[in-house]
Amino acid sequence: MFKKNRNAGNGMALEYITPQFVEGEIVVQLEKEEVERETEKWNSALIVYAIGEFPGYFIVKFQSLEDTEEILMVGPYSINYRPLILKKWSADFDFSKEFPTDIPLWVKLPHLPLNCWGSNSLSRITSTIGTPMYADECTAKQSRVSFARMLIEVNITKPLLDKIVVKDPNGRVFTQQVIYEWKPMFCEVCQVIGHKCDPNHPGEHGQARRRRGHAGQKNVVQKWISKGPIIPATQTTQQQGE
Template sequence: MQQQLDKVMEEADGYMESLEKQENPWVNLFKQNRLASHGMPLKYIPPSIVDGEIVVELDKAEVEKENAKWRCALIAYVIGEVLGYKYMRRYIDRTWVDVTEPELFLHEKGYYVVKFQDIGDMKKVLCSGPHTINNKPIILKQWSAHLDFEAEFLTEIPLWVTFPNLPMSCWGSDSLSRVASAVGHLTFADECTTKQTRISFAYMLIEVNVTKPLPAMENVIDPNGIKFQQDVAFDWKPEYYGQCLKIGHECPPPCAPPPPNEQPNPAAQPE
């Protein structure tokens, strides 16, 4: 019943979004953007000359101050679809109800920056995944100052990974880190894994490179030299298409070569 209700709400949101695009286009939000009275006064700071080239040197204190403003932010990308701003806004308001309303910013490259009020809210949303909208996965990744969206974000993706029947001797923080590092870069373990309140499997958020095959098993050797195989399972596996260098995008099949011209068989010709 709840799934049917969510579907109806999503369809209604889609209809409302189409109306809003007609009545209040996104560009109208910035109509007054270039008025001097709305802008920031700046001053001339001459660049440096290094090895005969003009180089802009940034102030460390100011850069750190600006970075600090975004340390509670997540990058959100919906695979296979660029959602309208108001559609995404409604989704957040209706779904992430356990956190203070975050700020939302749309980048022209098709992803959103969701800026939370504090680290706790950010981690709460990140830990509660995986998230979907219109049956499409939402990739969430913590913002970083040096994030290159095109080069990194669509290949290095945080995925929830399950390690079924992991021996209890491997549940220490160092052992969990080693087990997870064979898959990718560990972000954190969920609360049940951390507190060992659920012992049938360990559950961790790991940043993996989806351009490479995702493992279904890994080899582990304990301090006594005993080797065992540990199963690895993913909540979902994004499909990466090498031809288009994209995830969630089906490359068109290559065109079949034209059939060779058939030459008439002289023996088959009537005399």
Template structure:
């Protein structure tokens, strides 16, 4: 069987009419493209500050490109961020400057961290050591401008909408819990009935006070939060343990957001039944007495000069005035 006038041999060389023609491979074409772009940005001061990237071919599975991440590379990136925490302020959108002031005031036990803002409304705080991160996580609760502050450890699987807006750490008090229930395992069992127990505070761990135990539990706030749980002691006796929240988060099932509840707002704004008004007879206007009316309508008196007043007084003299006049002329007024 004769070969066609044009065929490709295994060595990557194409033959046409017996004459070899070099074939440009995909890698060579890609190398030329990279070289041309590299020449384009060569000497650019901004390009020199960034990272140089290289082409790594994706894997083709069922006709679809799939990028395979390498364990060592991902572990290297995780190492950079495992000291970070996620910070979110409920109902507030503070600036980086406000977060810096908050950290300087509330986290004065840590070295200055690096703050990153995500446009979904939360911050990533990159601390310097794991010890600082743990101390931040186990302190609190915190508020900023009277708004609750949610703090969570960063994880590679972190998803803001699934974790911060639905599953958050909440400090819980267990008032009057029996003293023989303060062990690590027992508190973990009680916390597991609420969510995922994380931590018992220092006073609880050292039993510095016995009025209540205080534990940090990661809870799904999309579900109703329990106010009490039932415990069964080794003697099979049941009793209830009250659950008290230092801050009880509010979740809106309509907006799927943390910090408010539209259903409660609608109940508060619902129209109320107005009480029926009692009809009253119209109030009559009180008429002023006639005397006051006459005084109001009386003509105003005119001012008179001193001479006019003296002349009127002399023409209207009474008996007393006449007697005084006669006395002045030497006559006896009594006769």
């Protein structure tokens, strides 16, 4: 019985490895193969951030990278009419931050000339907004030509462009409109997503949140309660319009 309880099957066995000293300082050198193996386990995971007064992270792991990309391509998503921010997991993701400032946003380019729908042209145009990730299926197949739609990782601490000046190979210059399917609120005072402080009372919202967090802290019990399925925001908009 005692042998079974000590078995690594009930946890994970560890061992002592003599630390290395480099110029009088302890430096931990990790093994490349093990780190790459663990990285591979989480490459198909998404970081899900729920917007609200009490925001939080969820890590959702999928069976394959293809499943992860398919979920990203279908969005945006909402829960109880609140948007969810989805971001691919990466090895340098910092859980100590409230949320990264670079987040994926769906962007539309209405009435974009059809000869500008090539992958290189779309990449060049959308790189002025952020880091291009994907074009949706209708854009890739050009089965809907009223607008091109792309997922772009954008730094929300900077102003979001609503127009882009484009010059084609023939020297023709035109201004392209940019439409964001959802623009996250970012408070420059509190440095958080989901609200903006009253300009007449800067920082008031963040201070109120902190006061609520400290008051009665010992009596607070957090409990997750399911309030409904997660559905794409586009579907929610259609339901409201019916």
